[in-house]
Amino acid sequence: MPELPEVEVTRLSFASRIAGARIQSVVLGKPLRWPLGCEPQLLVGQQIVGVRRRGKYLLVDLQGGLLLVHLGMSGSLTFSAHAGPAGKHDHFDLHTSQGLLRLNDPRRFGAVVFAPTQNSPQAQKLLGKLGVEPLGDGFDLATFCALIKKRRAPIKQALLAGDVVVGVGNIYASEALFLAGIRPTTRCARVSRARLALLHQAVRSVLTRAVEKGGSTLRDFSNAQGESGYFQLEAAVYGRAGQPCRVCGSVVRAIRQGQRSTFYCPSCQKP
C-alpha cells in the first residue's frame, strides 16, 4: 500500500497521541510476514517513548526496545481511544493506556517486529541495507549520481530497490520519472547527470507534496485517525494509461517492469 508519504502521514497522525502511553496488552491475529520476535508479554508494561520513521518502516520506540512496523501492500494503522472488537483483517492490536494501536492488513505482507535496540541484529536485518532518506539532509546529488551511475538496471528499478534512496514506491517512481523527463526503461548508466539532477529534485518534490497533501493518490488510504478523502493529488501518469498527458497531450503508456506496472509519457520522457 503505502509509500513514504503514506507512512509519514500515518506517523504524524498518531505519534504525539501515543507518546507516553503504557502497553497494557498485545493481541495477535493471523501471522504476518515475519513473526513478532518476542513473547508478547515482554511488551506489556513498557512505555512508548515516540514514533519515528525509516524508509517505509515505522519505529515505535519503547523504553526497552522498539517495534518495527511495516504496512506492506495493504496495511494501515489506526489509533483510537475506544477499541472495537478485532475484525477479520486486524492482525496486531497494541492496547495502551492512551488507546488502541491496530494494524489492519488484508494481504498480510506487513509486519510488526520487536528489536531490543536499533543496532541489534533483528533491527539491522530489516534496516541495515536501506538507502538514504530522500527528505533528509543526507540525500545529496553527488552521492545519488555516483550510486546510480554504477548500475545497469532500468532507472525505475533502481529507484524501487530502496538501497540508493528509500521510500519511493511504484506510484511515486513513475511520477518522479515523469517530472524529470526520463523514460523509466532507460538504463541507469545512460541517464545524463543533468537528468539525474532533475530526478533528484523530482523525488524530493513529489514526496514532499504528497506528505503535504496528506498521503496521496491511494484509493483506500486513510491515516491512523481514520481520516480519508485525501485524494487531491492528481497523478501525472500513474494509472492513466490511454489518457492524454497533462503536459503535451500524448497518450500515456503502461508497461510492465519486474512484475510491476509502469506508466510514462512517450514524448515528455525521452529514452
Add this chain to the structure above:
DNA sequence: CACGGATCCTGATGGC
C-alpha cells in the same frame, strides 16, 4: 554481486 523472476496473501474487477 547485480539482476530478473517467483513468491508470500486476500480482495476487487472484468470477461465469459
Add this chain to the structure above:
DNA sequence: TGCCATCAGGATCCGT
C-alpha cells in the same frame, strides 16, 4: 453465493 484470470501501494529469496 458463477468461475476464472488478472491486477493491486512491497520486498525478500533464489538461481544465473
